Amino acid sequence: MNAHAAIEAPVSTPPSQRYDLEMVAVSKVYQGAAAVNGVSLRIPKASYCCLLGPSGCGKSTTLRMIAGHEAATSGDILIGDRNVTDAPPADRGTSMMFQNYALFPHMSAVDNVAYSLKVRGVAKAERREKAREFLDLVRMGEFSERLPAQMSGGQQQRVALARALITRPKVLLLDEPLSALDPFLREHMRGELKRLQRDLGISFVHVTHSQDEAMALADLVVVMEAGHIRQAGAPREIFERPGTAFVARFIGGHNVLARDGRRIAVRADRCRLGSADDAVGFRGRVANVEYLGSTVRVTVAGENGVDAAALVSDETFFAAPVEIGGQATLVWAERDAHALSD
Amino acid sequence: MMTEPGQPRPKSFYFLAAFFAAFLAFMYGPMLVIFILSFQGENGGMSFPMEGTSLLWFKQLLSDTGRVGDIPSALLRSLEMAVLASALTVVICVSAGLAFRRRFPGAGLLFYTAVASLVMPSLFVGFGIALGFKQLGWRTSLFTSGLGAQLTWTLPFGLMITFATIGRFDRRYEEAATDLGASAWQRFKDIILPIIMPGVVGVALFGFTLSYDEFPRSQLTVGAVNTLPLEIWAMTTAAISPVLFALGTVTTVVSFLVLTAAIAIIGLMVRRRSGGRATPA
Numbered sequence: 339m340n341a342h343a344a345i346e347a348p349v350s351t352p353p354s355q356r357y358d359l360e361m362v363a364v365s366k367v368y369q370g371a372a373a374v375n376g377v378s379l380r381i382p383k384a385s386y387c388c389l390l391g392p393s394g395c396g397k398s399t400t401l402r403m404i405a406g407h408e409a410a411t412s413g414d415i416l417i418g419d420r421n422v423t424d425a426p427p428a429d430r431g432t433s434m435m436f437q438n439y440a441l442f443p444h445m446s447a448v449d450n451v452a453y454s455l456k457v458r459g460v461a462k463a464e465r466r467e468k469a470r471e472f473l474d475l476v477r478m479g480e481f482s483e484r485l486p487a488q489m490s491g492g493q494q495q496r497v498a499l500a501r502a503l504i505t506r507p508k509v510l511l512l513d514e515p516l517s518a519l520d521p522f523l524r525e526h527m528r529g530e531l532k533r534l535q536r537d538l539g540i541s542f543v544h545v546t547h548s549q550d551e552a553m554a555l556a557d558l559v560v561v562m563e564a565g566h567i568r569q570a571g572a573p574r575e576i577f578e579r580p581g582t583a584f585v586a587r588f589i590g591g592h593n594v595l596a597r598d599g600r601r602i603a604v605r606a607d608r609c610r611l612g613s614a615d616d617a618v619g620f621r622g623r624v625a626n627v628e629y630l631g632s633t634v635r636v637t638v639a640g641e642n643g644v645d646a647a648a649l650v651s652d653e654t655f656f657a658a659p660v661e662i663g664g665q666a667t668l669v670w671a672e673r674d675a676h677a678l679s680d
Numbered sequence: 681m682m683t684e685p686g687q688p689r690p691k692s693f694y695f696l697a698a699f700f701a702a703f704l705a706f707m708y709g710p711m712l713v714i715f716i717l718s719f720q721g722e723n724g725g726m727s728f729p730m731e732g733t734s735l736l737w738f739k740q741l742l743s744d745t746g747r748v749g750d751i752p753s754a755l756l757r758s759l760e761m762a763v764l765a766s767a768l769t770v771v772i773c774v775s776a777g778l779a780f781r782r783r784f785p786g787a788g789l790l791f792y793t794a795v796a797s798l799v800m801p802s803l804f805v806g807f808g809i810a811l812g813f814k815q816l817g818w819r820t821s822l823f824t825s826g827l828g829a830q831l832t833w834t835l836p837f838g839l840m841i842t843f844a845t846i847g848r849f850d851r852r853y854e855e856a857a858t859d860l861g862a863s864a865w866q867r868f869k870d871i872i873l874p875i876i877m878p879g880v881v882g883v884a885l886f887g888f889t890l891s892y893d894e895f896p897r898s899q900l901t902v903g904a905v906n907t908l909p910l911e912i913w914a915m916t917t918a919a920i921s922p923v924l925f926a927l928g929t930v931t932t933v934v935s936f937l938v939l940t941a942a943i944a945i946i947g948l949m950v951r952r953r954s955g956g957r958a959t960p961a
Contacts, residue, residue, distance in 0.1 A: 407855050428861035440852035444874045444952075453870070454860035485952075505860065 357416070358383050358509050358541035359404065364413030365565075366399050373399045375565035376413070381509075381543065381558060386535050388552035389545045391562035392588065397545045398513060400562070404543060405434045405511050418508045428454075433507035437514045439498035441486040447473060447497045448482040454505045472500040476534075492523045499534070510535075512544040516551060528554055549589050553577065561585050577605075583678050593646040593668075594678070595620060601678040604670050609648035611636060611660060612669030619667040620646045624660050638666050711932060718925035726922060737926035751927060754911035757822060761907060762892040764823070765830045769838040769887035770880060772831075777842035778872070781851075791843075795836045802896035805832055810900040821903035829901040830894050834887045841886060845879025878946045885942045889935070 359381040366374040374396040381387045389397040402408040404415060406427035415423045422430040441450050448469045449456075455465035473479045476496040486494055495515065502510055515531065516524045532555055535542045546552055552559045553573045560570040561584075569581045580586035583594045586603040593604045612619055622640035634655040637647045648668050660666050721732030741751060776794075780787055797805070809829050813820045820826070853875060857867045873880070895909045906914060908931070915924055 405859065407858070427855075427859045432859075434856070434859045436852045436856055438852070440850065440856040442853060442856070442871055442875075453857070453862070456870075457857075457860065457862045457866050501856075501860070 356383060357381060358385065358418060359387075359543065360414075360416040361400075361404070362414040362416070364400070364403060364410050364415060366396070366403060366408060367411040372565050374403065377562075377565075377567055378413075379560060379567065379570065381541050383541065384535075384539045385541050385557045386532065386555050387541065387543045387558040387560060388556035389543065389560050389562060390547070390549060390552040390588075392547060395562040396565040397547075397562050401434075401511050401513055401543060401545045404430075404509070405432050406430050407434070428505075431508040432511055433502040433505045433509075434511040435495075435498050435502045435513065435515055438518055439486075439494045441494055441498055441501070443486050446483050446485055447478060447489070447500075450486070450497055451501045451504055453501065469500070469504065472504045473497070475503070476500045476530075491519050492527060495519070495527060496530075499531075503534075503538070507540065509541045509543060512542060514545055514547070516546070516548075524551075531555065553589075561588060563588070579676060581679055586678060591649070593620070595644065595646060597675065602675045603678055604646075604675050606635070606647045607633075607649040608674040609646070609668045609670045610650055610654070611648060611658070612667045619669040621665070621667045622646070624662050624664050624666045627660070627662055636660060636666065636668075638668055711928075714925045714928040715932070717922055718929040720922040720925070724922065726924075737921070737923045738930070740921075740923045741926045741930065750906075751908075751911060754906050754908045757905060758892055758908035761822065761827065761830065762888045765827060765834050765891035766884050766887035768827075768831060769834045770884050772835060773838035773842040773883050774876075774880060776839060777846040778868075780843065781846060791839070794839055797832045798836045800832075802833070803899070805829065806897040806900045809897075813901075819903060820901050822905055822907075826898055826902035826907075829897040830891045833894055833897055834890045837886050837890060838883045841879060841883050845876050845882070849876055878949050881942060881946050881949075885939070888938070892935075 357380045359379070361377055361379045364374060364377045365372055377396075377400055389400060391397045399408060403410045404417075406422070406425060410423055413423070414421055417431045420431070422432075427434075441447075442453065445453070448466055451472050452460075452465040452469035455468060456462075460468075470479060470482055473482050473496075476499050478493060478496045478500065481489060481493060481497075484493075486497070489497065495518075512531070516527055519527060528551060531542065531544070544551075544555060556573055558570060559573050559576050561568045561576065563584050569576055569585045576585065576589060577591070580589055580592060580603055583601055583603070586592040586594050591606050593606055593609065595602055595604065609620075620638060620640055622638040624636060625639040625645065626635075626637040628635040628637075629652075632652055633649050634652055635647050635649050636655070637645055639645050646668055716730070717727070718737055719733045719735070720730060720737065722734045722736050724731035780791065806829050809825050810820050813825050818824070849872065853871050854867055857871045862870065893909060894907075895913070898907055898910060902910065912924070912927060915927075
């Protein structure tokens with residue numbers, strides 16, 4: 339496809355440059371309160387990075403500081419080995435796709451995409467031709483004359499992507515890009531984003547509060563809470579070895595329990611329903627049974643309001659079903675218990 | 681809840697219907713009377729009954745006989761003034777609206793100081809301005825003291841409309857433009873202005889009609905000449921003839937046409953944006 343050739347970065351990479359993005363002790367303080375607190379992060383070349391966390395954790399502020407729409411109170415931001423901490427947004431090698439896309443409502447798709455060329459003084463015919471190439475890239479070529487209000491959410495998102503990509507960013511920043519879409523389209527666009535990132539060979543930094551999204555997309559998941567990075571790593575690493583109780587809970591699928599004065603995490607799918615006299619276990623009353631198709635989630639309420647869940651296969655469950663209100667014990671193998679740092 | 685057909689209507693319906701009828705009568709009744717009387721026959725007077733019909737009063741209005749006040753010049757002055765006041769109101773209000781998006785210290789105080797002009801007794805604002813000019817040894821005139829007095833009236837209204845419009849403006853459009861490399865001027869010209877344009881047209885329209893219609897603040901500040909409302913007032917106290925009604929009819933029709941055109945323009949802009957049809961390539 340023509341458009342691919344248009345986007346391949348002709349830049350020869352110096353051997354020293356291993357990271358598309360580096361943040362060094364970056365903080366953002368609003369009226370004495372730190373929204374982002376000493377964040378350090380390195381994103382290797384051509385990675386898909388997800389900033390994951392609950393609302394108010396500082397992930398969006400972090401993204402906006404990378405974009406230059408928010409000034410960092412302290413610390414340094416490097417993109418492709420260049421310190422851009424004080425550079426204006428358009429001069430950083432980043433491009434941002436906004437939440438709800440922020441397509442200009444009075445401009446057609448092609449004019450939206452061509453806008454960055456227009457402000458640089460590229461002639462009309464030339465910039466529209468280039469914009470059409472990028473619309474083709476996101477499979478929106480036939481909608482080039484539509485206004486944003488005449489497009490569906492998914493179509494608007496594709497146009498917004500084309501508009502961000504036409505500036506040839508080294509790092510594409512996406513602020514909750516899938517949250518405005520319905521669940522079916524969300525999964526579809528997830529695949530599209532990953533495809534684009536691989537094809538273009540640039541880094542994407544994607545802010546989300548959905549752990550599913552982060553797990554499915556990211557090479558690097560960065561879990562944030564209260565302005566701090568709590569854990570950063572490959573999705574599998576985070577899911578198998580969550581560092582803290584917060585990460586274990588937020589990433590989902592884990593039980594956080596106390597054992598001998600320490601906290602441990604046990605994956606729900608590694609728990610099974612045992613008998614009352616098993617030595618290692620979690621005893622309690624069955625609070626809920628959810629049939630999920632191939633699996634069944636059994637939630638057990640223990641003492642002190644602690645809940646734990648077992649995710650068992652439907653076959654295993656229906657071989658020896660339990661009732662809500664009955665007694666149950668969750669058991670697991672000792673090697674599946676994973677100590678947490680707090 | 682809708683009343684089923686055949687059910688008796690509640691008492692409140694009749695009360696509200698009567699109220700609305702009274703409202704219509706107060707609003708359009710006098711206009712209707714003036715409209716009819718402006719076609720008064722040549723021997724008719726200022727009130728009913730009609731002595732036949734004629735277009736004499738319209739002819740008198742438009743001719744330069746000197747029998748009525750100097751309507752054409754007053755109209756021209758009023759139009760010039762309204763255009764100027766409207767243009768200044770737009771420029772000042774849009775600039776202020778953009779500045780006020782940043783919550784600078786004292787923003788609230790500044791806003792209320794500007795808007796408080798709405799509750800000042802208009803006659804005394806005009807009187808004060810005239811007095812001030814006299815004190816400073818300046819002569820009051822249409823485009824100095826008169827214009828200033830009118831702006832004390834049009835600006836607060838304009839400010840409120842602009843703030844409501846710009847308050848709804850999503851800053852992300854601007855950030856997106858910045859992200860794409862637009863300068864401050866390009867952002868304003870390409871993104872902000874087109875998006876807030878319906879509101880700007882509204883401000884211009886308001887500025888125009890408020891100025892065109894302004895009486896109490898202009899009365900003592902326009903100097904030696906009259907704007908149209910002042911001229912009409914002078915006529916009602918001097919010349920007594922149905923030509924006054926003809927004037928009322930003409931100005932009403934003109935206002936109505938201006939308003940209709942403006943609403944049509946705004947409607948067109950809104951429809952275009954909401955995607956009534958695609959823009960041609």
